[in-house]
Amino acid sequence: MSQRIPEDPDLQARRAAQRARLAAHRGLATWGERLVPLATFQAASARAGRSLDSAARDAAVASFLAPRSDPTPVEGPFRRIAVCGGVYNNHYALAAWITAARQRGAEALYCLGDLGGFGPSPHKVWPLLEEHRVRVSQGNYEQSLASGREDCNCGYTDPRDNHFARLSYEYTAQRCSAAFKQWMGELPERRRVALHSPSGRRRELLLVHGSPRRVNEFLFESTTPAPYLEALLDQQQADAVLCTHSGLHWHRPLPSGRDLVNVGVLGRPANDGRTEVWFALLELDEPSGDLQVELCPLPYDHLALATEMRHERLPEEFVATIEQGWWTTCLEILPARERARGRF
């Protein structure tokens, strides 16, 4: 195979000359395109920017990290809640989750958004949410559908990922009623929920889709470090952040006693070769008041889902994920460690 390289008869000679010039830096610095004496560049860069004294630095950091005011009303308090992530049109898993959450004594049911994409029959999701009073927040999928965007806003560069993302987005967009889309547009981006324990301990959870900062930010276990989360929780004035969007469930208890919980998704398995999907149950430990996080695998009728997906002529690649538990698409988002655990 050959690559289209612009023709240049003097290429060899020009390349050699350019490399010679590039390598001729001894004692010189590159300032933009110019070569200047190293001392000239260093003197200019020494003069540039600010150099605060230590008190001013402390003040700058404190103001940068200062808590942000947040008018989001606090819901609850509840003893125990069940929280799920992206549904991806998987109404079979959604129905199974509602049953499981009630059986486990959840007082309130929360869904963190991304209702559509991937699976079949988007119109079957909304009635379940309404009938069981699931408290839904807005994901990037709802934002895109409500505002008439042309894609899901996951930002892929791999043409294969883009192909499948576009295909499932268009499938969903064509099958959601105007009323459903309008309802999506009115969902809150964030919610605050209080948990309390019998002895009166109380913790406040911040529920978001991607991260508290951006609806489409991916929080993966191997790329979301503890110092980042501590600063984030200080700024957001919360005892825990609950999120989804990345598709993989995980929990990081922090040195300060606070928590980050990615509740996973109901829409497809967690790229682990199992067919179950995941959700979270949360309550406060007695008597410590610490947040107790249970990440729960949820079996559901995945064979019925696969049959319906085939009937809807959704790609075999998607159906294979449901049947085998390995992701076959949207793989580009995974960091090195999470990617290495999967089959593809």
Added chain:
Amino acid sequence: MTVPRVALGSLDTLWFQVAGTVCNLACTHCFISCSPTNRTHDMMSLEEVASHLEDATRLGVKEYYFTGGEPFLNPEMEAILEATLAVGPASVLTNGLLLDPARCQRLAALAAASEYSLDLRVSLDGYTAEGHDAIRGEGTFDRALEGIRHLHAAGLEPVITVTEVYDDNGSVAGKERFFSLMRELDIEHPRLKMMPVFQIGAEAERRGAYESWQRLRDEDAPADGWDHLQCSTCRMVTDQGVWVCPILVNEPSGKMGDRLADTLGDFPLAHPACWTCHVYGVTCRT
């Protein structure tokens, strides 16, 4: 005409110019003209990096990136990675030439010992030796592929970074060529990172510098502001202080301060490279 200014919303991504501008190659598209003798920025020591890491954890940095020059020319690079992986995920941008089997094994051990991700990004600027070597120097394609094989053998799968030095690199067909090249190398989990070229440094000589109209103006600001620019969430540390982003390190005007705490204010988007970031939606992170 007023120059727009971008605020730092949060400091998510911290870059280190860990090898300065020193490189074992002299690529003809290098936006900071790195070469074996370019000491515009010099190597950083473990001690220097560690002191900035301390500031960074206080500021809630989410991820760390290392570049140069060629990072593995830095004799303390592996110790620097070990210190970094204790506080967060790390990515290294390399030309792949110094990835011998022993080093790859040591990197794999560092990755396994951390709870955070270690990512290696190897640059390929063409999917053939002819295309790649025209930019990076004779024989470098084969040597980079050798490095990728060694990473793969050690259980580390690199992200391939491709700049759009040729029009067809960034096309759908071009991307497919890079993916099939990775499959030929038995990489089971291929990942590709595309970057546009910046018309500064050596690249200005290769294909021309920016023209005067390629500047950002206040009226170019999207409705939700400049949050899409990487400088709203990143900073770059070199041996000479803290710069606004990984691109403008050869401009003293890109320097914002000596320590991270000096650089939490806003920055004027006056450089033509800022235009590229806006128009092409550039982020240097993976």
